[in-house]
Amino acid sequence: MLDLAIIGGGPAGLTAGLYATRGGLDNVTMFEKGMPGGQITGSSEIENYPGVTGEISGMDLMMPWPEQCQKFGLKHSMVEVLSVEHKSDGTFTIHKGDRTSEDALAVVICTGSTPKRVGFKGEDDLFGKGVSTCATCDGFFYKKKEVAVIGGGDTALEESLYLAKICSKVYLVHRRDKFRAAPNTIKRVMETENIELVLNATPEEVYGDAMGVTGLKVNTAEGIRDIPVPGVFTFVGMNVNNEVLKKEDDSAICELNEQGEVIVDLRMRTSTPGLFAAGDIRIVAPKQVVCAAGDGAVAAISAIAYIDEKLNG
Numbered sequence: 001m002l003d004l005a006i007i008g009g010g011p012a013g014l015t016a017g018l019y020a021t022r023g024g025l026d027n028v029t030m031f032e033k034g035m036p037g038g039q040i041t042g043s044s045e046i047e048n049y050p051g052v053t054g055e056i057s058g059m060d061l062m063m064p065w066p067e068q069c070q071k072f073g074l075k076h077s078m079v080e081v082l083s084v085e086h087k088s089d090g091t092f093t094i095h096k097g098d099r100t101s102e103d104a105l106a107v108v109i110c111t112g113s114t115p116k117r118v119g120f121k122g123e124d125d126l127f128g129k130g131v132s133t134c135a136t137c138d139g140f141f142y143k144k145k146e147v148a149v150i151g152g153g154d155t156a157l158e159e160s161l162y163l164a165k166i167c168s169k170v171y172l173v174h175r176r177d178k179f180r181a182a183p184n185t186i187k188r189v190m191e192t193e194n195i196e197l198v199l200n201a202t203p204e205e206v207y208g209d210a211m212g213v214t215g216l217k218v219n220t221a222e223g224i225r226d227i228p229v230p231g232v233f234t235f236v237g238m239n240v241n242n243e244v245l246k247k248e249d250d251s252a253i254c255e256l257n258e259q260g261e262v263i264v265d266l267r268m269r270t271s272t273p274g275l276f277a278a279g280d281i282r283i284v285a286p287k288q289v290v291c292a293a294g295d296g297a298v299a300a301i302s303a304i305a306y307i308d309e310k311l312n313g
């Protein structure tokens with residue numbers, strides 16, 4: 001029986017692992033389906049992690065985190081978790097994609113969030129063939145070519161700036177004329193010569209041929225505008241990854257809000273004793289690396305107290 005199972009190895013999960021092991025728990029496993037680091041590893045630049053100055057990519061920021069945790073005894077299992085079962089004796093069973101399972105006294109859920117699809121014609125068919133949600137991964141394919149970016153939040157604007165350094169031109173397509181990104185980021189976008197703002201425009205259709213995307217049609221007040229580009233990057237927000245909390249009847253093992261986010265208190269306790277949540281998955285998450293890490297520390301401290309109470313009364 002594990003003392004603590006941590007599901008997800010982004011900033012929240014890794015920090016929970018660091019605090020849990022360094023805080024005295026002997027038997028802690030972090031289950032991560034890919035490489036540890038989380039979604040920030042797909043970001044070309046992070047400039048708001050305290051104490052880290054200069055240009056640094058998300059990948060570089062996260063690189064030392066797993067090693068630091070392992071030093072204190074965190075075990076990493078590279079496997080997808082399918083579901084977390086809450087049993088009648090109050091413990092948990094982690095059901096894994098390799099068809100095995102493990103029991104745990106307590107669980108911290110840190111499965112984060114995943115990019116939303118926009119919902120225009122051709123998006124799914126051409127996904128991975130010119131439609132992308134990762135500029136760091138795919139931007140290089142469009143070196144000295146023109147691309148379109150869809151969205152008006154921090155991600156869309158930051159990734160437009162990144163793409164503008166590689167591509168000859170970036171069309172930034174947004175459905176309103178106001179951006180919700182940070183003011184400093186908006187200023188940088190406005191000052192970048194090869195970013196053209198296509199405002200009050202909703203994407204209608206991405207089209208292409210056997211080689212992939214060849215263009216994007218957007219709906220504007222003046223009618224349909226055709227933007228002939230080989231790459232379309234979509235950044236329209238995130239969905240929380242709460243599937244592991246779902247039972248067969250689609251109800252969850254703890255309370256969620258209407259958006260599917262996990263309801264927690266200030267100690268990251270969910271409505272189910274022994275189950276904690278941290279990072280982007282929780283209600284009112286600021287969706288920042290520093291906040292996810294802070295949540296992970298709080299969740300681990302709470303889990304240690306819960307396990308101590310359970311074992312020693």
Ligand code: FAD
Binds near residue numbers: 279
């Ligand atoms: P995540 O980072 O999403 O990590 C969750 C982890 O859980 C993932 O590694 C995933 O593989 C794993 N996982 C999910 N489901 C399962 C499962 N069933 N089984 C096993 N493993 C699973 N924040 C900033 O502070 N500054 C920035 O500049 C910034 N830039 C960003 C740029 C981009 C392009 C994006 C997408 C986000 C950015 N963010 C930024 C937001 C930041 O990345 C997130 O707030 C943060 O990563 C959330 O951490 P997390 O640990 O909660 O979740």
Ligand code: NAP
Binds near residue numbers: 151237
């Ligand atoms: P977001 O802030 O939710 O912005 C999503 C954008 O996409 C909005 O501009 C929205 O338009 C647009 N949009 C949504 N659905 C659309 C649709 N169907 N068609 C067209 N446009 C659509 O998402 P995000 O930029 O991914 O950011 C997610 C969170 O991570 C935020 O909290 C953000 O602050 C944080 N983050 C922070 C940083 C940073 O601190 N540097 C970097 C990246 C992300 P409207 O504006 O009209 O709603």
